[in-house]
Amino acid sequence: MSEEIEVCIVGAGPVGATLAATLATAGVRVAVVDAAPLPPMELPEFDGRAYAIAATSRHLLDAAGVWALLPQAPGPIRHIRVVDGAPGEPASRLGLDFDAADTGGDPFGWMVEARSLRVALNARMAGLEHLTLYAPAQADVARDETGATIRLSTGQSLRARLVVGAEGRNSLLRRQAGIGATRFDYHQLGIVGAIAHERPHEQAALEQFLPNGPFAQLPLAPSAGHPNASAIVWSEKRALAERFLALPDEAYGREIERRMGSHLGRVTPIGRRWSYPLAAMHAARYADTRLALVGDAAHGIHPIAGQGLNLGFRDVAVLAELVVEAIAAGQDAGGAGLLARYQAARRPDALLMLGATHALERLFGNSLPPLRIARRLGLAAVQRMPALKQFFAKRAMGFGSATGGLLEGRGLVSLPR
Ligand SMILES: Cc1cc2nc3c(=O)[nH]c(=O)nc-3n(C[C@H](O)[C@H](O)[C@H](O)COP(=O)(O)OP(=O)(O)OC[C@H]3O[C@@H](n4cnc5c(N)ncnc54)[C@H](O)[C@@H]3O)c2cc1C
Numbered sequence: 001m002s003e004e005i006e007v008c009i010v011g012a013g014p015v016g017a018t019l020a021a022t023l024a025t026a027g028v029r030v031a032v033v034d035a036a037p038l039p040p041m042e043l044p045e046f047d048g049r050a051y052a053i054a055a056t057s058r059h060l061l062d063a064a065g066v067w068a069l070l071p072q073a074p075g076p077i078r079h080i081r082v083v084d085g086a087p088g089e090p091a092s093r094l095g096l097d098f099d100a101a102d103t104g105g106d107p108f109g110w111m112v113e114a115r116s117l118r119v120a121l122n123a124r125m126a127g128l129e130h131l132t133l134y135a136p137a138q139a140d141v142a143r144d145e146t147g148a149t150i151r152l153s154t155g156q157s158l159r160a161r162l163v164v165g166a167e168g169r170n171s172l173l174r175r176q177a178g179i180g181a182t183r184f185d186y187h188q189l190g191i192v193g194a195i196a197h198e199r200p201h202e203q204a205a206l207e208q209f210l211p212n213g214p215f216a217q218l219p220l221a222p223s224a225g226h227p228n229a230s231a232i233v234w235s236e237k238r239a240l241a242e243r244f245l246a247l248p249d250e251a252y253g254r255e256i257e258r259r260m261g262s263h264l265g266r267v268t269p270i271g272r273r274w275s276y277p278l279a280a281m282h283a284a285r286y287a288d289t290r291l292a293l294v295g296d297a298a299h300g301i302h303p304i305a306g307q308g309l310n311l312g313f314r315d316v317a318v319l320a321e322l323v324v325e326a327i328a329a330g331q332d333a334g335g336a337g338l339l340a341r342y343q344a345a346r347r348p349d350a351l352l353m354l355g356a357t358h359a360l361e362r363l364f365g366n367s368l369p370p371l372r373i374a375r376r377l378g379l380a381a382v383q384r385m386p387a388l389k390q391f392f393a394k395r396a397m398g399f400g401s402a403t404g405g406l407l408e409g410r411g412l413v414s415l416p417r
Contacts, residue, residue, distance in 0.1 A: 002159040005029040005132075006333045007323060008150050009164040010139050010173055012050075014114075015295030016166030017121040021064040022320040022406070024131035027415035028327060031158050033150070034135035035167075038122050045358035047114040048192045048274030050231035052077065052205070052218055052306035055108045056407035057313040061120075063411045065128075069120035074110035075221035081203035085261075107203070109306075111218050111231060141173060143290040147334065150299060162323065162334030164292050169281055171297035177288040186214045186278040186361065189241035190303055191234040193273045195256060196226045198265025207304075209260060212237045213278075214304045215259040216362070226270060231301050232256060235278060235361075238396040245273050278302055282354055286346055287339035292319055302357045311353055317406040318345045324412050 007023055009016045012034035040046060053061070053074065061067040083095035099344040100107055125133055138153040141163055152157040165173035174181065201219040208215045213235030220229045234256070236244065244255055253267045271350070281300035286293045295312030317343050323333045332338070406412060 002157040003030050003031075003132075004147060005158055005160050006327065007162045008033065008139070008141075008148065008158055008160040009163075009166050010034075010141070010150075011166035011168060011171075011295075011297065012121075012125070012133065012135060013166060013168055013295065014117055014121065014309055016164065017125060018061065018064055018066065018313060019164060019166065019294060019316040019320060020131055020133075021066055021121065021124045021128065022060065022412070023323060024128040025063065025065050025092060026124075026320070026324045026412040027130060028323060028333070029130050031132045031134065031160070032125065033139040033152065034133075034258060037136045038118075038133070041118045042115060042122060042270065044115055047118070048194075048272055049114040050194070050218060050220065051106060051112050051114060051117065051193075051309050052109045053112050054307075054310045054313075056317075057310050058110060059409040060313050060317050060406050062409070063406055064124065066120045066124050068115075069123045070112060070116050071119045072113065072116045072223070073221045074112045074116075075204050075219050076107035077109050077205050077219060079202065080105050080108060080207065082207045083211070084209045087367055108205075111220050113220075113231075117278070135351065141176070143288070145289065148290045160334070161212075161290070161332060162234060162292065164294055164319070165297045166294050168296045169279075169300050170396060171283075171293060173291060174283055174293055174297055177291055179286040179293070179363055182282050182284070184280040184358070186235070186280070186302060187238055187247075188235045188273040188278040189238050190278050191236060191241055191245060191275050192232065194220065194226075194229055194231055194270040195253070196268045196270050197228050197230065199263070200228050201230055201264060207261065208261075210259060212240065216303075216306065217260050217264070218306070224305075228264070229270065230264070232260075233306070234259065234396055235302070235304070238277075241275060245275055254389070280354060282350070286315075286343040289336075290334045292339055292342055294319060298346070299354060300343060301354050302361050304357050304361050305353075307353055307357065311350055314349060314407065315346050318342060320412065321406060324415065328413055339376060343379060350355050 006028050007030045009020050009032045020030050023030045078100040080098040125131055134152055140151040142149045148160050148163045165171045203219050206217040216233045218231045220231055249269050253269050257267050283293055283298045288375045288389045294315040301308050322338050322342055326333045326338055
């Protein structure tokens with residue numbers, strides 16, 4: 001006998017787990033399957049990333065009951081400075097400055113450590129009546145016109161209206177559905193970690209465009225041992241990155257200072273260093289019979305603008321709204337019409353972000369002198385155009401054409417029990 005549910009989500013990463021929590025909060029019966037056990041993901045050794053969570057994503061995490069469970073206070077980002085530079089050279093004065101005070105006073109986003117988000121997601125999923133978690137478990141999925149049968153390696157069997165592929169970039173469900181994906185390898189590594197610095201960051205983030213790849217400093221909330229700390233995302237050509245990763249702490253700290261500048265004083269690396277290969281990826285379709293792809297299973301972008309997870313959260317918001325609306329109206333939560341609407345709503349937004357991050361990386365990764373001058377003048381020109389600046393600031397906060405109810409802070413209707 002199969003257990004009947006509405007939605008089975010395969011992959012309990014930040015996107016899959018948030019979708020599960022959002023749907024179950026509204027009263028939808030969901031199952032989540034992950035190949036890996038979830039408690040070890042809470043350990044500091046598991047993931048060094050810290051996410052820049054846009055204002056719209058915060059609304060979604062609030063509605064899913066996750067934000068309130070974050071174990072550490074998120075660090076707000078109130079200023080963003082974008083500069084074009086070269087390592088060791090004083091930062092160009094022709095940059096672009098964003099100040100939250102110019103866009104109504106709310107922060108552009110919040111820095112949340114991956115570990116902290118994981119603790120909150122695990123706690124939320126464990127407390128939801130309509131959510132069943134299977135991890136570690138493998139899912140064998142057979143889809144047909146009426147639904148999907150999911151056979152778990154634990155011996156259990158589920159029958160769902162909709163299966164969601166949220167297993168990240170190598171999504172098995174995507175491959176099994178024969179959905180092709182376009183890929184682009186940047187031949188860069190993203191070096192990720194935390195740093196302590198002498199002077200306070202004043203809740204300001206820095207995006208420094210360098211010839212080998214961008215360098216970002218993102219303000220973390222103060223912690224007991226580190227009153228002044230930031231996360232870094234440093235994209236570097238692969239071979240060079242490997243050399244920097246192997247440096248002793250002091251020399252590694254100096255290389256960071258060469259890229260970041262001296263405005264925060266002396267830098268000391270904190271904890272482990274992490275590295276991730278950087279590539280862009282886009283699935284040819286986001287849907288198939290009874291299947292929807294979300295998050296990195298559908299799209300992967302360069303971390304140049306810290307938008308990868310935010311893009312996945314926008315998938316979550318749209319899919320959750322469509323599913324809850326369908327169930328509330330007594331309709332099918334995994335029908336072809338719903339899936340077509342999901343794809344139509346999400347692909348243009350993801351393509352736009354993919355194109356924009358790719359163009360930024362290409363444009364700023366070129367050190368030809370005429371191009372550098374043009375770039376700097378371009379940044380300076382945007383700085384003097386308030387309407388255009390406001391447009392970019394709103395995009396950084398996650399607001400755009402694809403914004404809807406959940407992302408604007410309007411919760412979902414609760415389904416009758
Ligand atoms: C260096 C770097 C910095 C970044 N910084 C930011 C940032 O500041 N802001 C931001 O918004 N984004 C950022 N991103 C992007 C962000 O990390 C990803 O977009 C995000 O992790 C995608 O989440 P996901 O849940 O879709 O996939 P994943 O995080 O990949 O999770 C997939 C889950 O599926 C499970 N799984 C895999 N295969 C199977 C299977 N066959 N069956 C069952 N389960 C399976 C895995 O165990 C895992 O739990 C960054 C990325 C990089 C590389």
